[in-house]
Amino acid sequence: MLDQVKTNLLEIKNLRIEATSYPPGEAPRKVVLVDDVSVSVQQGRVLGLIGESGAGKSTIGLSAMSFARGGARLAGGQILLNGRDIREAGAGELRGLRGREVTYVAQSAAAAFNPAKRLMEQVIETSLHHKLMPRAEAEARAVDLFRKLGLPNPETFGSRYPHQVSGGQLQRAMTAMALCPRPDLVVFDEPTTALDVTTQIDVLVAIKAAIRDTGVAALYITHDLAVVAQVADDILVLRGGKKVEYGTTDQIINSPQQAYTQALVSVRSIDHAEKPDSAPVLSVANITARYKGTNFDVLKNVTVDLSAGQTLAVVGESGSGKSTLARVITGLLPASQGRITFAGRTLSADLASRTKDDLRELQMIYQMADTAMNPRQTVGTIIGRPLEFYFGLKGAAKRARIQELLEEIEMGAGFIDRYPAELSGGQKQRVCIARALAAKPKLIICDEVTSALDPLVADGILKLLLALQEREGVAYLFITHDLATVKAIADKIAVMYRGQVVRYGSKTDVLTPPFDDYTDLLLSSVPEMKLGWLESVLASRKMESGGN
């Protein structure tokens, strides 16, 4: 299965990583983060580590440099790098190999760069520190890497400060930093997760080309199977610190053996037919809005309609004005021009002058369920408050209705006295949905509600939302940057770009060519779960630009 002729650059055998947890009010106890994991990486190959949050992928990635994050211990097994066991290597030896043999690319480049130093200084720092090459050579190599990674003006790029370049460029600069000392192995820890899809594809292409050109081996950590399918030769699927499946990319994607891997591969395959139009529950007409104290319109002349019981997906990159549109509709940010009609009534622009019915019938669900619930209130209080506030329910009647709502979100009545900290991420989001439902709304604004969740959990939430729509006839305004989610749930789509709606219509219309330039770019940038997707996109983009 794996190419055994080449020697193993990195070989991890029966790795076990432990940490001590301190649950409040209990004695400290040992937790096993990674249990009995064995993998190997050969020269010039890329191993993808994939799994949900808490699967131990970053922990394994860091162990390749014999590093364990605060509190964790590399408790057992072997980590063989270039043939020697580095698991219990001393500080001096580790200092020698980190940055020379293994380098690391972090998820958040913006947080990893020193804002006070120019990029060039930071990119060549490791090479100089290890005395691998003289400064002139290091700088020349950095410029060469900048060029390979497709950065603009490679000659002068290094003289900029981190805040002067974009997030995607910064991520590529960090890749250059990792490649500059000519390491044997690079650990990429979710390098594209924090980026927009259209940026992600550029960074992916750059990373893939750089790996190929320099012949370096890599560990590529991500939670997105479609992404890892584009760059990795082999894939290790992890769950709860244990190996689920290990094989070549082709085998994992095309013929997964384990049920968990199959679920990961087939995620987001919800089939959703468009519903016919009916009377609009929400009409947004010519809305223009700006934030206080600025003279820049965040929304420009936005017009969309949403039929009762339908889902309107608002898509766009970060900064396109999607969330601002939600704030304008909810009244948190009064629009400077335009009109919002909701359930046949004209909504007043600011929150304070809206009627209780306006507030009740328009509910909102947030991206981060953690911060959307008061940590000091029980699930019962969180769901019960709207019941009490809008309908005056008290005592047993309120409790009975809370139970009913908990049933609706597919959680048992046993959750009523729990605190948010005692729930999983998916359960938290479900409670937020129940809180919105409690008000018997006509429209729920869903602001990136699945973005912070693992794919399988997100799938469950989307299915729940669809089932609730079927039963309660509630309309959704669904804000997202994830086009796979849009395909799963939308009836209508509005594509936003720089505060304007560039494309609006039914799902089939919006997703069928001919596209405008931006929608085309956006749609073609969404990674697909098949091998060679990246190459085919690049080929078709080259062809188009060649034709122009």
Next chain:
Amino acid sequence: MRRIPLSALIGLILTGGFFFVAIFAQLIAPYKMDELVGGVWDPVSAAHWLGTDSIGRDLLTRMIYGAQVTIFVATCATILSFVTGSVLGFLAATAGGWLDQALSRFVDLLMAIPTLILSLVILTAVDVTTINLILVMGFLDATRVFRLSRAVAVDITVMDYVEAARLRGEGRGWIIFSEILPNALSPLVAELGLRFIFAVLFISTLSFLGLGVQPPLADWGGLVKENSAGLVYGIPAALAPAIAIAALAISVNLVADWVLSRTTSLKGGRGA
């Protein structure tokens, strides 16, 4: 049952003891507060466990009544500073705008003047009664509480659950008392202990300077002042109240430290 660290346990026992003595001073004290029972600065004896003071009153009795006065004034001042400081702080944080600006700048103004000097000036202008002492101490200390509670509440007001409450149409009262207060309580409770200590030290300082509790009543600071002349002749009567002040400050501090360390866990949740 949660394990209480030794230091916190010592702090709790000592603090509890001081408060017990203060509350039941009239029952515990062996003599009357201003009764002359012996000579000037009599040494320690079976009848007078701490000896007598500068005019022949029983020092232990004076100390017990002193505890009552000190703790009463400090407690009242702390409660006053907390109620005004936190209510105004939360109000400023949730209302924002000009109200926040006006309150915050006014507090900056007050804090720019050293508290001791400002209170000495005020106390020379008004009658030095217990009520006035409490008012002056409470309001001046409220500036500190305002700063803290506003800072804590500003962090909480931007949370999505506060926005959700606002979108639901909740009034400011609900937002302050049900959404913000429970989440701001831990740092405020820890601050409560510290402010109490500062109040004890402050009233002692004022009394030592002669602008605090007036004779024949005396708090610990006043007792130090009355007996300080004896130190020159090697008579240790002034040390007893001084030690009591230090002991109370340290024991409350131990408790406050424990509360603070318990609540700064990054676990979220109830912080319990």
